[in-house]
Amino acid sequence: MSQKEIDKAVAGEYKLGFQVDIETDTVPPGLDEDTIRFISNKKNEPEWMRELRLKAFRKWQTMEEPHWAHIHYEPIDYQAISYYSAPKNPPKSLDEVDPKILEAYAKLGIPLEEQKQLQGIAVDAVFDSVSVKTTYTDELNKLGIIFCSISEAIHEHPALIKKYMFSVVAMNDNYFAALNSAVFTDGTFVYIPKGVRCPMELSTYFRINALGTGQFERTLIIADEGSYVSYNEGCSAPMRDENQLHAAVVELIAMKDAQIKYSTIQNWYPGDENGKGGIYNFVTKRGLCQGENSKISWTQVETGSAITWKYPSCILKGDNSVGEFYSVAVTTLAQQADTGTKMIHLGKNTSSTIISKGISAMKGQNTYRGLVKIGAHADGSRNYSECDSLLIGDQCGAHTFPYLECKDTKGHIEHEATTSKISDEQLFYLRQRGIKEEDAVSMIVHGFCKEVFSQLPMEYAVEAKALLNLTLEGSVG
Amino acid sequence: MMKIENLKADIGTKEILKGLDLTLEEGKVHAIMGPNGAGKSTLSKAIVGHYDVKITGGNIIYKGQSIVDMEPENRALKGIFLSFQNPVEIPGVNNAYFLRTALNAKRKHNGLAELNAAEFLRIMKGHLEGLGMKADMISRSLNEGFSGGEKKRNEILQMLILEPDVIILDEIDSGLDIDALRAVSEGINKMKDGKRSFLVITHYSRILDYIKPDYIHVLKNGRIIKTAGPELVAKLEAEGYESIEEEIR
Numbered sequence: 001m002s003q004k005e006i007d008k009a010v011a012g013e014y015k016l017g018f019q020v021d022i023e024t025d026t027v028p029p030g031l032d033e034d035t036i037r038f039i040s041n042k043k044n045e046p047e048w049m050r051e052l053r054l055k056a057f058r059k060w061q062t063m064e065e066p067h068w069a070h071i072h073y074e075p076i077d078y079q080a081i082s083y084y085s086a087p088k089n090p091p092k093s094l095d096e097v098d099p100k101i102l103e104a105y106a107k108l109g110i111p112l113e114e115q116k117q118l119q120g121i122a123v124d125a126v127f128d129s130v131s132v133k134t135t136y137t138d139e140l141n142k143l144g145i146i147f148c149s150i151s152e153a154i155h156e157h158p159a160l161i162k163k164y165m166f167s168v169v170a171m172n173d174n175y176f177a178a179l180n181s182a183v184f185t186d187g188t189f190v191y192i193p194k195g196v197r198c199p200m201e202l203s204t205y206f207r208i209n210a211l212g213t214g215q216f217e218r219t220l221i222i223a224d225e226g227s228y229v230s231y232n233e234g235c236s237a238p239m240r241d242e243n244q245l246h247a248a249v250v251e252l253i254a255m256k257d258a259q260i261k262y263s264t265i266q267n268w269y270p271g272d273e274n275g276k277g278g279i280y281n282f283v284t285k286r287g288l289c290q291g292e293n294s295k296i297s298w299t300q301v302e303t304g305s306a307i308t309w310k311y312p313s314c315i316l317k318g319d320n321s322v323g324e325f326y327s328v329a330v331t332t333l334a335q336q337a338d339t340g341t342k343m344i345h346l347g348k349n350t351s352s353t354i355i356s357k358g359i360s361a362m363k364g365q366n367t368y369r370g371l372v373k374i375g376a377h378a379d380g381s382r383n384y385s386e387c388d389s390l391l392i393g394d395q396c397g398a399h400t401f402p403y404l405e406c407k408d409t410k411g412h413i414e415h416e417a418t419t420s421k422i423s424d425e426q427l428f429y430l431r432q433r434g435i436k437e438e439d440a441v442s443m444i445v446h447g448f449c450k451e452v453f454s455q456l457p458m459e460y461a462v463e464a465k466a467l468l469n470l471t472l473e474g475s476v477g
Numbered sequence: 478m479m480k481i482e483n484l485k486a487d488i489g490t491k492e493i494l495k496g497l498d499l500t501l502e503e504g505k506v507h508a509i510m511g512p513n514g515a516g517k518s519t520l521s522k523a524i525v526g527h528y529d530v531k532i533t534g535g536n537i538i539y540k541g542q543s544i545v546d547m548e549p550e551n552r553a554l555k556g557i558f559l560s561f562q563n564p565v566e567i568p569g570v571n572n573a574y575f576l577r578t579a580l581n582a583k584r585k586h587n588g589l590a591e592l593n594a595a596e597f598l599r600i601m602k603g604h605l606e607g608l609g610m611k612a613d614m615i616s617r618s619l620n621e622g623f624s625g626g627e628k629k630r631n632e633i634l635q636m637l638i639l640e641p642d643v644i645i646l647d648e649i650d651s652g653l654d655i656d657a658l659r660a661v662s663e664g665i666n667k668m669k670d671g672k673r674s675f676l677v678i679t680h681y682s683r684i685l686d687y688i689k690p691d692y693i694h695v696l697k698n699g700r701i702i703k704t705a706g707p708e709l710v711a712k713l714e715a716e717g718y719e720s721i722e723e724e725i726r
Contacts, residue, residue: 424528425565432525432561433579433635434553434586443578447569447618 027084033057036182039084043151046158056171056181063175069338070367070399073280073307076245083183083216145198146191150218153189160191164222168251168288168315176247176282176309180216184249187218192227192258201457203232217248223258225291230261232460246305247282256291256318261299263456265464267471268304273362275334278306285312286342289321289350297324298341299455301464303471306335311369313342316350316381323352326452328464330471331364331396340370340401345378345411354385355451360396361472367399374411382412389419390448392441392472442469478503478540478674479524479643485534486523493519495699496535501643502692504671508685508710509678511696512718517678518562520696521647524676525559526552539643554586556642560632560649567619572631573601575619580638604637607667609660625652633664644668645676650684662687682710695721 027038036057040050065076094102140147146157154161171181192198223229233250246268252260262285271278281304287296298312314323325341343352358366372383389398400417422444430440446453446465453461479501486494493516501507511517522530524537526549537544544552567575573594580600581591592600598615605614608630620628629649636644646665650658665675665688677688685707693709694701695718703709703721713721 423565426567428527428549429561429565429567430575430579431549432553432559433575433639434550434582435579436550436582437548439578439582443570443575444567447567447571450569 059172060178071336144193150187177284180249184216184218190221195226198229219250226257250285252287254294259295264300271306280307281305283310292318295322299326302329308337319347326455332361338367342371345374345381349380356387358389361392369401371403373405376407385415387417480538483535501674505691506675508690558641562647564628626657
């Protein structure tokens with residue numbers, strides 16, 4: 001790699017939010033039309049984008065925060081939040097980072113350079129992900145794959161943005177989606193051309209905008225006819241984050257015969273055992289199976305955040321299209337998760353699978369909420385749902401709210417739900433065979449999550465298992 | 478091998494063992510018989526350190542060391558094995574993976590190298606046929622959906638693989654048909670090497686036709702009230718436990 005390329009790559013890294021001049025890059029708390037204009041100007045956006053943001057903002061102002069979820073939190077003061085800010089005082093070296101976080105990194109086996117990056121410390125130009133990024137970007141370019149930040153896409157690919165942004169999640173779809181549409185900071189854009197199979201996992205390791213995307217992330221992935229892409233969001237390591245409220249929007253579009261596999265590991269700060277200080281995560285994720293035989297799979301491992309409100313969904317519009325949702329949600333400490341999916345069957349012979357595994361420990365509250373809707377013209381459509389809850393200890397809770405609507409008499413819906421407790425008998429059985437208590441707990445928990453982990457890309461599954469062990473450490477006994 | 482001295486133990490707030498004495502000799506098969514509620518299962522739980530049992534007095538000396546305060550996994554690593562009366566189901570945990578983890582924990586404890594998956598599978602497959610177990614036992618989830626017979630065979634499989642020094646068989650014959658009983662007994666007899674001790678806890682004498690005991694201990698009301706040779710079995714069968722009690726009085 002030449003010096004010029006290194007400089008360029010490093011500069012690219014810095015562009016994503018680690019500006020030197022903090023004064024001019026932070027807008028005071030508050031949200032009005034001027035804030036929206038400020039953000040848009042900062043990002044040097046074209047007029048049409050600014051107008052869309054303002055339109056979304058005006059819609060948001062007429063909406064009300066939803067409170068139907070099974071979660072409890074202090075009211076959010078939207079005027080007390082700064083909607084555009086560069087990271088404040090990032091640590092200068094790892095010595096300044098909370099030793100607990102470093103300990104977690106060591107247990108997860110995160111390389112030193114990556115630890116620095118995750119904490120917002122400037123990294124060396126030789127850092128793997130930088131070189132990896134440049135190499136892979138070249139390879140992707142050759143195939144016509146577009147993989148860039150959403151800000152870049154607004155400038156470079158306006159036609160695609162105008163056509164597809166807000167096409168799956170309308171800007172006024174819900175309160176949090178509207179807020180995101182008005183103030184989104186950055187995110188990822190992916191376009192896979194017709195017939196192209198993306199040759200690698202698009203993942204955090206070389207995600208162009210892995211950092212500095214802020215609290216209002218926006219992602220748009222389009223898989224054109226006959227293409228395939230597997231995208232991994234997030235990583236198992238705790239990330240530096242000063243924002244309490246997160247409201248992301250993800251839109252996926254799969255054309256005829258296309259397939260999108262979207263995997264998430266979410267590990268934001270959960271707060272303390274009283275729920276103080278954790279992240280509020282209100283996310284809207286939806287995929288549209290636009291064409292025949294298309295397929296969208298969501299796989300998520302949610303272990304972080306104080307509040308999780310998230311329902312990755314599929315609209316199965318194309319005939320024979322397939323939607324899948326595989327989820328492991330862990331709540332420990334005082335975490336609350338209300339998560340699940342919506343499978344909307346519109347096309348003929350569409351099918352969907354929902355496998356949801358909720359694990360609650362300590363004072364964690366875990367809710368599965370899922371909607372399966374089979375439309376009047378969705379002849380021959382079917383769904384299989386399985387929602388299992390595992391309780392560790394006796395202060396936690398698990399709740400299941402399945403909603404089923406079948407307008408087509410030939411539709412077929414199957415729903416199974418179980419709740420179990422890690423029993424003393426199970427633990428004792430394993431210990432009597434010489435397995436340490438901690439190892440016995442992780443064996444039982446991994447067994448419980450097996451169907452979901454097997455859906456994750458291999459490397460990611462290893463991370464997820466390590467993360468699960470770490471999350472549940474100390475919650476038994 | 479193991480000496481139990483004046484052992485007193487509660488389950489909940491109820492005293493179940495009331496000063497039990499028992500010595501397990503090296504290489505011998507000891508059968509514990511007794512009526513329901515005598516404390517047979519409590520005795521086995523006390524030896525392996527089950528949560529339910531609270532030891533309030535006395536001692537259990539194993540290989541020269543008191544084990545009453547030892548963690549259950551450490552007792553296991555030192556060679557104490559319990560074949561459970563009702564083996565619990567653990568969904569999603571692969572049987573072979575579980576067994577290899579257990580074996581490697583023991584090998585590590587004994588300063589031996591851990592076995593890789595291929596080495597372990599060779600050992601496991603070697604035992605499956607003898608026990609009349611199907612090859613799918615390798616990949617099925619631990620005890621999940623197993624029939625009563627399959628669960629008991631799986632207990633014996635674990636015993637054969639872990640090669641313990643003291644083997645406690647709690648109602649190993651319950652729910653077994655003749656074929657399963659024979660396969661299980663053969664597995665147990667294979668472990669007799671003149672050094673291992675066996676504690677066979679049973680209601681019925683049937684299993685003792687297959688596993689020949691050296692001693693019969695009658696447990697009643699939390700104490701061993703009689704110890705004798707195998708000839709006692711026939712007497713118990715004919716006259717019941719009451720006769721023993723009267724005899725002692």
